[in-house]
Amino acid sequence: MWDLENRQYLDFTAGIAVNSLGHSDPRISRLIAHQAEMLIHASNLYHNAWTPALSKLLISETQRQSPGSPLSQVFVSNSGSEANEAALKFARKVAYSKNPESDQREILSFHGSFHGRTLGSLSATPNQKYQAPFGPMLPGFKYGVFNDIESLPSLITEKTCGVIVEPIQGEGGVNVATSEFLKAVRDHCDRVGAMLIFDEIQCGLSRTGDLWAHTASGVHPDILTIAKALGNGIPIGATLGSGKSVAPHIKTGDHGTTFGGNPFACRVAHHVFERLAATEMQEAVVEKSKIFTDTYETLSRKYPGVFSELRGRGLILGFQLSDEAKGKAPEIITAARERGLLVITAGDGALRIVPPLVISAEEIKRGLEILDKAMAVVFNTPDHVHKTKGQQEMAGR
Ligand code: PLP
16 A cells, blocks of 8 residues: 555555455456446345345355355345344344244343444444443343353343354454354354344454354354455445344345445455455465464564464454553554554454455565564664664764
């Protein structure tokens, strides 16, 4: 990327896990121009070729790569928050459809999660920083401790209609749900007839090396929400629902959207998804991840006491700064940016690595060298002192 002053950057943020195919991809640019010349929007009152084409591809790849998945229907919207809003409404509608008198209205989500900024998705996001100014939140939302299996029986009750989980919490600090936790949540949802919603808006679409972050757990959700990388920057979100537990309870007109499903965004997403879902892309993600995890070890040794943990999978990684070092996170981010690397934080002092999936090994190495230099400056290592002296000498000459 280049900024307005023509300074060059390597991008480890990808617009917060959005530009998985990088910036200004020529095939996407051509396709955007081509579709814009034909039809951008006609409303979903009318059939267009691309909403069903995208929906079909999302479902067929999910069923191929997550064998046994019950997902068979798609609602297309314009953002992650909207995808989650639809998911929450569908969970409530399923319970209502079974019994309109039912008090099964509660939604359970988990601390450290981020589900969006609309009132429904925000009510499922137990973070005072985001919720407090906009209270009261919607009624019927409960919060549990992420990965705490013991607490599930008391949290998921006959009143629970939906449970929403990020298989890897992005904003919360790249916290990975254990397979045991996902299985236990699934079992408790089945016990009470609640819909299990996986929010893969940040961690999905091959970012972990699997199509979905939950694939490896073998647990299937009733509802899956996606957005971010789906349009590579063109706004689009989607809510995938089970043909067994969800679809029979949702009627046309229950939920709606003006822009959602427009042929422009759907055509882009169809192309993007096809490329992201490819095996070669996923294998490359796993290989590239190794460069990051190896370098984490090197940096940990070079800056003792600075890092406390490496979390995540594939190209969604968190380099957790120790309690002593995490106050310096903003300085590291700034020092890196000044040297040509974009990187962001997550949770409580984790450096979040979510680069485009198409980043090259050479670019990763260069970016990590910049990160190393930024850390040398911030933690004032002999490396930095030495360099500064060298630079001074050069300046004096
Ligand atoms: N869910 C998750 C896991 C996210 O990371 C985000 C955005 O960061 C959202 C939902 C909200 O998506 P959007 O900002 O597109 O509304």
